[in-house]
Amino acid sequence: MNAGLLTPATERFLKGAAGVLVLVALWQASVPLVGLEPYFYPSPADVWHAFVELMEKGILPVYLVDSLYRYLLGVGLGIVLGIAAGLLIGLSATASRILTPLINFLFAIVEVAWIPIFVIWFGYGFKTILIALVYVVLFPLLYNTLLGVRTVPQVYVNAARSLGATRLQLIKDVILPAALPNIITGLRVGAGFAFRGLIFAEIIAAKTGIGYLIFEGASTQQTARTIVGMIVMGLLWLFLDRCYLKPIERVTIERWGQVTTAEDRE
Amino acid sequence: MTTTQTTDTKIRLDAVRLEYVKEEGRSRHLAVESISLDIRDKEFLVVVGPSGCGKSTLISAIAGFLKPTGGHITMDGREITRPGADRGVVFQEYALLPWKRVIDNVALGLKFKGVPKAERYATARRFLAITNLADAEQKFPHELSGGMKQRAAVARTLANAPEVMLMDEPFAAVDAQTRMTLQEELVRVWEQARLTVLFVTHSVEEAVFLGDRVVVLTPGPGRIKSIVDVSIPRARRNWQEMNQDPEFIRLRDEVLVQVRGQPVAA
Structure with missing residues (x-):
């Protein structure tokens, strides 16, 4: 009935918002029906009050900044190390033989298993969380970079070499860009892993952050705080996905027209 | 099949034997048994033969992508050991x-x-003009037709001012009309660039149309042969x-008989 008045994007947003509102309304309506204590089943109003309180006391902004800082630094370091290791293993047969068994073994030990020993070595807090995040991000980046490097079409390498490329120029102008679609796949996987890893590490090894808020709220029967933490976590991930992962994909893969090697072969 | 050393020999193949290891297996495939040939400076030499005669492997060896397992390949008297900008390559797959x-x-x-950007763009534009691609300079390769891609590949090779241009069935993947234009x-x-060309094809017509000499x-x-x-x-x-050229028709038929392996009509 409002067709023509709204842009498709606005309409989509309004419909999405309507879904959320209906869910919140049902939740609020269910509270008297369930009839349990707020610490067991808090209402949306309780959650809102917890949110306002956490903002007024300055707790939530600090936790959010802490979580974001840990996340971005951990992911950033993991990306750099993962790409570097993937390149090294992909380009050097010796490095591949020495490192591949080791890396396959380490990959099998999930980061959750490392966190207790990281806590012993590095204590609770920043260092342990950072190292856990780097660890989580490293492997998907490494494997996907490696895959990308190993599947660079030989004809691109040959073309660049007969145009006079040095080894370094070959890596910079051919191998890295050719591997970029794979690297971005690794980035998406790693970013998702790292986000879960962050919440988990904060639950175990932190005294601040969104993960800590979720855990601490529940263990002190401030359940509304836990739900605030969960909602913030969801919004944070949507924000990171929209503002940082999607645009990277757009400017690389999409601009080359979903380029695959098959396109050039007839 | 004489290989008299003349002063204007650019590339000399001396009893060259070429094998390559097949992709999956460990079996070696003999591509070229023994070829001795002088490619003269500034000539347009075409090598023609049925598929599987090793003509593309020959290009790979002269380009330096593949080492001969017997004999020698020299350019200006120096052994070819690796790819280099003195030998530009135009690939079938662009x-x-x-x-x-x-x-x-x-x-x-x-x-x-290391040529500065303004200077290398000026050179690139000159060769894009020569190859009728002036309007396409801002496009990405996937936006070009097959014929335009191959023009761009030729422009890329020529802009780098190689001494020799090696062309590996460059027009095999474009349609018949485009091929004739190309x-x-x-x-x-080539009239303008005047460099040594080694052109490999399975098309007899193409060979006689382009070449100063045709090697079967x-x-x-x-x-x-x-x-x-x-x-x-x-x-x-x-x-x-x-x-309509009787000389062309006569030579084309002569080469065709050679390629098809029938006795040469006297």
Whole structure:
């Protein structure tokens, strides 16, 4: 009935918002029906009050900044190390033989298993969380970079070499860009892993952050705080996905027209 | 099949034997048994033969992608051991880098040499004009037709000012009409660039149309069956005239008989 008045994007947003509102309304309506204590089943109003309180006391902004800082630094370091290791293993047969068994073994030990020993070595807090995040991000980046490097079409390498490329120029102008679609796949996987890893590490090894808020709220029967933490976590991930992962994909893969090697072969 | 050393020999193949290891297996495939051939400075030499005669492998060896398992390949008396900018290659699958615009592809060799951006773009534009691609410089390779991609690949090779241009069935993947246009353009472009060309094809017509000399290879493993001189003046090398040229028709039929392995009509 409002067709023509709204842009498709606005309409989509309004419909999405309507879904959320209906869910919140049902939740609020269910509270008297369930009839349990707020610490067991808090209402949306309780959650809102917890949110306002956490903002007024300055707790939530600090936790959010802490979580974001840990996340971005951990992911950033993991990306750099993962790409570097993937390149090294992909380009050097010796490095591949020495490192591949080791890396396959380490990959099998999930980061959750490392966190207790990281806590012993590095204590609770920043260092342990950072190292856990780097660890989580490293492997998907490494494997996907490696895959990308190993599947660079030989004809691109040959073309660049007969145009006079040095080894370094070959890596910079051919191998890295050719591997970029794979690297971005690794980035998406790693970013998702790292986000879960962050919440988990904060639950175990932190005294601040969104993960800590979720855990601490529940263990002190401030359940509304836990739900605030969960909602913030969801919004944070949507924000990171929209503002940082999607645009990277757009400017690389999409601009080359979903380029695959098959396109050039007839 | 004489290999008398003349002063204007550019590339000399001396009893060259070429094998390559097949992709999956460990088996070695003999591509070229023994070829001795002098490629003269500034000539347009075409090698023609049925598929599997090792003609593309020959290009790979001269380009330096593949080491001979017997004999020697020299350029200006020096052994060829690796790819280099002195030998430009035009590949059947174009090998344009999909993440670079046409102008950056064409300027790539100059970038590798450290030529400043303004200067290498000026050179690239000159060769894009020669190859009728002036309007396409800002496009990405996937936006080009097959014929335009191959023009861009030729422009990229020529812009890098190689001493020798190696062309590996460059027009095999484009449609018949485009192929004829590209052949005529190549004649014209070569008139301007005047460099040594080794052109490999399975098309007899193409070989006689383009070449100063046509080398016929036997079916694999390749050896030289005969060398045919084509002394049709360059000015007549367009399809309108060539189709009716008795000399062209005679030479084409002669080479065709050689390629098909039937006894040579006296």
